[in-house]
Amino acid sequence: MNGELYQICCLALAAKKALKEGSTISYVPDKYIKRIEFQFLPEKKLFHESAPKADNVGSWFEQCLKRGLQDVMLYVPVSVKDRNLLGFSNMSRSLLVCFFKNRSPGCFTPRWEFDSAQKVWHVLYTEYEWKDLPKDKPRFTDNSNDFKAVLTEIEKLARMIACDGFAGIFQKAFSVLEGDRDTIKNPVLPQIPEKNRRLFEAACIADVFGGMGSWNDSPPYMAHEKGLDNEYERLSGELLTQIRLAILYAVNEW
Structure with a gap:
């Protein structure tokens, strides 16, 4: 992140x-x-x-x-x-x-x-x-299962295009959602419920979108070489969505 x-x-x-x-x-x-x-x-x-x-x-x-x-x-x-x-x-x-x-x-x-x-x-x-803000505050739901599903899929894709480093990152985020506290990346956070903390930590780890050296850099070309352009785009978009949904739940719902 x-x-x-x-x-x-x-x-x-x-x-x-x-x-x-x-x-x-x-x-x-x-x-x-x-x-x-x-x-x-x-x-x-x-x-x-x-x-x-x-x-x-x-x-x-x-x-x-x-x-x-x-x-x-x-x-x-x-x-x-x-x-x-x-x-x-x-x-x-x-x-x-x-x-x-x-x-x-x-x-x-x-x-x-x-x-x-x-x-x-x-x-x-x-x-x-924000004059047009809805009268009722929005509510966010726990998206752990959907998050884990896309992490599993995109890890497989990463290994198929020889991006094992990214595959390891996605696997690590999945482990955090499963409750593995040894993979926690940010130990200093306000005390929040365990479920929220796992979602936030997993989102931090899985957020691989950036500049040089990120999931935006070489992986799309590596996916293209194997004819996996559509799969890369689909899973990357879904991963970002699940990361953001995890953040919204983790930060707001406690």
């Missing part, structure tokens, strides 16, 4: 945990993140409008609480038109949706900027009002 999607998942998990426990938010960014800021929508004051800004995660969460924060959810599309774009920043199209008491939900979208001098990233989450 790329850093952009992983970060917004962890922010949502940390915020939900803090809300459930009535505690302050606990979130430590990765070392390659220099700064995380949050730009809120303008608010009407007596004689003017102001657009509050939080310069860290803790300050953002405190301001959200003052606004009556009741829940936080992650939204991410389950399919994309071009999987090759997933190797670039700002292409996850993910949303951090905050539900407030007595006000419309706020949707925070991230924008990543790379500081080439310091070799670090600056991330700005900007709030937008």
Whole structure:
């Protein structure tokens, strides 16, 4: 899983945990993140409008609480038109949706900027009002069985086109869904139910879509050489869908 999607998942998990426990938010960014800021929508004051800004995660969460924060959810599309774009920043199209008491939900979208001098990233989450958001919050279901099915199929495909390294990745993700804790990749996560954790970990492992060296790079050509273009496209699209569905369930349903 790329850093952009992983970060917004962890922010949502940390915020939900803090809300459930009535505690302050606990979130430590990765070392390659220099700064995380949050730009809120303008608010009407007596004689003017102001657009509050939080310069860290803790300050953002405190301001959200003052606004009556009741829940936080992650939204991410389950399919994309071009999987090759997933190797670039700002292409996850993910949303951090905050539900407030007595006000419309706020949707925070991230924008990543790379500081080439310091070799670090600056991330700005900007709030937008989602006026057409459905009245009822969406519900997500456990897709473990469908996820395991596509992992089994795509592992076979990977071995057929001599991509044993990727086959091993898909096998590892399958093992996590089966309950193998020895394959856990991200040991430091908020305490969430075991089923959710397995789905999230498996999604992290199985997300092989990126740039050079990814499942988007050589495998499509290797599949083409064996006349398996359609199988590659079908299974790759289904894998991405199941990864995203697993993320949506793991982060939101607990």
